Amino acid sequence: MSSLEKRLAAEKRFKFYGMFAMTLSLFFVLILMYKIFSTGSGAFVRTTINADVYFDPNFIEVSSNSSKKEIMKASYVDLADQVINQNHPGLDEENFIKVREMYTRKFDYQLRDYIANNPNVIGKTVNLDISASSDLDQIVKGNYPRNVPEAQRKINDYQLSILDSLDSKGKMSKTFNFWFFTNGDSRDPETAGILGALMGSFYALLICFSFAFPIGLLASVYLEEFVKPGKITDIIEVNINNLAAVPSIVYGLLGLGMLIGVFGMPYQVPLVGGLVLGFMTLPTIIIASRASLRGVPPSIREGALAVGATKMQTVFHHVIPLSLPGTLTGTIIGMAQALGETAPLLLVGMVAFVMEIPGGAFDPATGLPSQIYLWSESAERGFLEKTSAGIMLLLSFLIIMNTVAVLVRRKLEVKW
Amino acid sequence: MKKSMLTFLALAVSVLFSAETFARDQINIVGSSTVYPYGTVNAQRLGESGFKTPTYNPIGTGGGMKAFCAGVGVEFPDITGASRPMKAKEAKLCLEAGVTNVIEVMWANDGITFSHSNEAEPFSLTREEIFTAMAAKVVVDGEVVENPYQTWNEINPSLPAYKIEVLVAPPTSGTRDAFDGKVMEAGCTLEAVTGSDDGCTDYREDGKIIEMGENDTLIVQKLVEDPERFGYFGYSYLKDNGDKLQPSTVEGVVPSAESIATYEYPMARPLFIYLKADHIGVVPGIQEFAQMMVSDEAIGDNGYLTKIGAAPMVPDLINRVRNVTDSLDAMGFDIAACAEKKHPLKDAGYAFSSGLCK
Numbered sequence: 001m002s003s004l005e006k007r008l009a010a011e012k013r014f015k016f017y018g019m020f021a022m023t024l025s026l027f028f029v030l031i032l033m034y035k036i037f038s039t040g041s042g043a044f045v046r047t048t049i050n051a052d053v054y055f056d057p058n059f060i061e062v063s064s065n066s067s068k069k070e071i072m073k074a075s076y077v078d079l080a081d082q083v084i085n086q087n088h089p090g091l092d093e094e095n096f097i098k099v100r101e102m103y104t105r106k107f108d109y110q111l112r113d114y115i116a117n118n119p120n121v122i123g124k125t126v127n128l129d130i131s132a133s134s135d136l137d138q139i140v141k142g143n144y145p146r147n148v149p150e151a152q153r154k155i156n157d158y159q160l161s162i163l164d165s166l167d168s169k170g171k172m173s174k175t176f177n178f179w180f181f182t183n184g185d186s187r188d189p190e191t192a193g194i195l196g197a198l199m200g201s202f203y204a205l206l207i208c209f210s211f212a213f214p215i216g217l218l219a220s221v222y223l224e225e226f227v228k229p230g231k232i233t234d235i236i237e238v239n240i241n242n243l244a245a246v247p248s249i250v251y252g253l254l255g256l257g258m259l260i261g262v263f264g265m266p267y268q269v270p271l272v273g274g275l276v277l278g279f280m281t282l283p284t285i286i287i288a289s290r291a292s293l294r295g296v297p298p299s300i301r302e303g304a305l306a307v308g309a310t311k312m313q314t315v316f317h318h319v320i321p322l323s324l325p326g327t328l329t330g331t332i333i334g335m336a337q338a339l340g341e342t343a344p345l346l347l348v349g350m351v352a353f354v355m356e357i358p359g360g361a362f363d364p365a366t367g368l369p370s371q372i373y374l375w376s377e378s379a380e381r382g383f384l385e386k387t388s389a390g391i392m393l394l395l396s397f398l399i400i401m402n403t404v405a406v407l408v409r410r411k412l413e414v415k416w
Numbered sequence: 417m418k419k420s421m422l423t424f425l426a427l428a429v430s431v432l433f434s435a436e437t438f439a440r441d442q443i444n445i446v447g448s449s450t451v452y453p454y455g456t457v458n459a460q461r462l463g464e465s466g467f468k469t470p471t472y473n474p475i476g477t478g479g480g481m482k483a484f485c486a487g488v489g490v491e492f493p494d495i496t497g498a499s500r501p502m503k504a505k506e507a508k509l510c511l512e513a514g515v516t517n518v519i520e521v522m523w524a525n526d527g528i529t530f531s532h533s534n535e536a537e538p539f540s541l542t543r544e545e546i547f548t549a550m551a552a553k554v555v556v557d558g559e560v561v562e563n564p565y566q567t568w569n570e571i572n573p574s575l576p577a578y579k580i581e582v583l584v585a586p587p588t589s590g591t592r593d594a595f596d597g598k599v600m601e602a603g604c605t606l607e608a609v610t611g612s613d614d615g616c617t618d619y620r621e622d623g624k625i626i627e628m629g630e631n632d633t634l635i636v637q638k639l640v641e642d643p644e645r646f647g648y649f650g651y652s653y654l655k656d657n658g659d660k661l662q663p664s665t666v667e668g669v670v671p672s673a674e675s676i677a678t679y680e681y682p683m684a685r686p687l688f689i690y691l692k693a694d695h696i697g698v699v700p701g702i703q704e705f706a707q708m709m710v711s712d713e714a715i716g717d718n719g720y721l722t723k724i725g726a727a728p729m730v731p732d733l734i735n736r737v738r739n740v741t742d743s744l745d746a747m748g749f750d751i752a753a754c755a756e757k758k759h760p761l762k763d764a765g766y767a768f769s770s771g772l773c774k
Contacts, residue, residue, distance in 0.1 A: 097718065144659060145659055148658070148659045151658070152534075152658030152659050153658065153659070154656075154658075186460065187453070187456050187457045187460050188460075260491075264491060266440075266490075266491055267444070267473075267491065267493075268444070268471065268473065349473055351473065351474070352471045352472055352473040352474075353452070353455075353456040353459065353471060353472040353473075353474075354469075354471045355459070355460060355463055355469035356442070356463075356468060356469055364442060364444070364471045374474075376631065376633055376634075377449065377452075377474070377630070377631050377632065377633055378453070378633070379453060379632070379633065379652055379653045379655075379656035379657070379724075380656055381656065
């Protein structure tokens with residue numbers, strides 16, 4: 001073989017290896033995505049049972065004239081039981097409990113919310129889609145097999161027969177599960193939502209940004225523009241690079257020891273979680289910011305200095321604005337990393353059952369990744385799809401943040 | 417650009433600090449991941465009754481005790497869940513930190529199930545057989561040797577020839593402590609030869625015993641992947657995964673709500689929550705939480721905790737614990753005494769008595 005043929009063959013082989021590597025990694029990503037999407041998509045729909053609801057004034061403590069506050073405070077448990085009796089006439093006590101279990105436990109809340117929105121409905125009959133319980137939902141979706149022995153099922157044979165008769169009458173349907181986006185965590189899988197964790201992550205990231213961005217920017221400006229390079233800056237540089245590579249759990253320990261232990265900050269709040277994530281993001285921001293400050297040509301600085309600007313004016317009027325796209329890109333990528341971090345949250349207690357949606361950085365909260373972890377630990381079958389749906393949401397936020405980072409760089413970047 | 421940045425920062429700071437500060441009106445629970453499903457369901461019910469819904473941080477029984485015993489004050493947890501009784505060592509920890517008023521609430525029973533995939537053949541085991549499969553050192557022909565067994569039928573010819581492989585909980589887990597006490601120590605054959613119970617709870621280290629995290633769902637997945645594998649966890653996980661797993665009968669008894677409640681099933685154990693009495697009245701709802709947890713609605717025949725796997729206690733104990741939660745009288749449970757290994761029920765003759773304040 002001639003030398004040319006050999007070299008061309010080598011090139012061909014190399015191309016093939018490259019293709020193979022790429023296809024393999026794509027294949028794994030696809031498997032992962034398929035697994036997540038196929039289990040997670042179920043969380044976005046929920047099974048409902050169609051029923052005629054007579055808002056019997058005898059079972060409602062409030063009237064059409066009551067204020068919204070009174071309506072929200074009243075109990076609708078009796079009304080819910082009454083609705084089941086009407087739609088399934090002739091049940092004895094034992095069977096009534098079985099049928100009641102097919103509907104969501106929060107049935108009375110659903111009725112309450114409906115009355116609150118339509119106070120005039122009292123005394124009238126309305127056709128409503130009522131949410132099924134999670135156990136029934138999982139059977140209908142096929143996530144829990146119905147052909148196993150009765151003792152191994154949470155929905156027994158009697159309930160299955162009711163389900164089949166409802167189904168044959170066309171009463172079973174599916175609706176979009178908006179609760180997943182508007183509710184906090186719950187131990188009833190059908191009403192569990194991600195909003196609490198989302199707000200927890202939002203507050204934590206807000207703290208993280210407010211802490212890490214100004215400090216990171218100032219530190220890098222000082223290091224790049226004001227200090228003469230020397231031994232000390234070298235030591236600092238090595239340390240910053242080092243810190244960027246420290247595993248996140250170490251920052252969690254720092255937060256636990258320093259912020260909670262020494263400063264007595266509260267446990268499981270976004271304030272502490274955000275500060276810890278801020279420590280973690282700080283080196284990333286400093287490195288990105290220094291790199292982009294270095295990218296601003298010296299002629300800009302010299303021009304400003306030549307017309308009589310002070311060093312500070314030069315930096316703040318010219319250098320920082322020009323370097324901002326790079327800094328922001330680094331910051332967004334750092335924040336995206338922080339959003340997906342679980343280990344530091346674990347150590348500062350942001351892994352907990354929290355039902356109430358946090359209203360600020362001082363309220364107990366979980367973060368998105370820790371909520372996913374908690375759901376993955378739960379025994380109920382209904383949480384399996386919630387886990388995957390949570391991952392889908394987290395992935396889409398990461399994709400959005402990283403896309404914004406790319407767009408910011410494209411849009412604002414100045415070519416010299 | 418600079419100005420908008422500043423306004424954003426100011427806005428961010430004001431949003432964050434407008435929220436309430438450090439005082440707490442929401443109960444903070446830590447502790448066992450076995451108690452987590454029950455504690456959180458109960459927390460949700462408390463939330464529905466008008467209180468703020470408590471938070472529950474599942475850091476394990478041991479971790480929970482450590483956090484709970486760290487001190488008195490709003491920055492420390494109010495309640496800890498435990499899947500085994502408080503140890504004397506932990507009571508000392510509480511004493512040293514000034515946590516002297518603790519109320520013990522024993523509220524239900526749970527059974528540790530030794531389970532595997534229901535695609536495999538069912539197992540009927542004794543505790544001695546489980547010990548022999550899992551311990552580092554066992555007795556063969558009257559001598560203590562490194563565990564030589566590779567398959568179950570080598571231990572007992574009537575068992576299937578499955579390889580020995582068991583997934584176990586981490587050392588911080590109360591389930592592991594309980595399993596070690598109920599099975600490894602109870603089935604231990606070393607004592608007869610060596611005269612001491614040293615080494616009874618040492619698992620073998622040749623790769624047949626695999627330590628998992630606190631995540632029981634992961635254990636369930638791993639058991640389904642390989643039908644010859646075994647794992648142990650609380651009864652509620654078995655109940656929710658009845659389509660995938662089967663429990664082994666132990667000493668001829670199948671784990672069920674009844675056999676656990678009567679302690680006929682040898683791996684039954686009591687579950688606890690511990691209340692910090694000094695917090696009652698400071699953080700609202702602590703007493704109500706405990707009362708709800710032991711109410712008939714929760715642990716009665718069709719109770720909301722019974723339905724997800726908690727087994728009720730005998731009537732004597734139920735009445736006793738209701739008395740405790742209603743009067744907030746610890747009925748003889750005292751941290752200082754517990755640190756000395758004393759407990760009012762220690763000589764009461766219950767199956768779990770010897771494990772109290774150990």
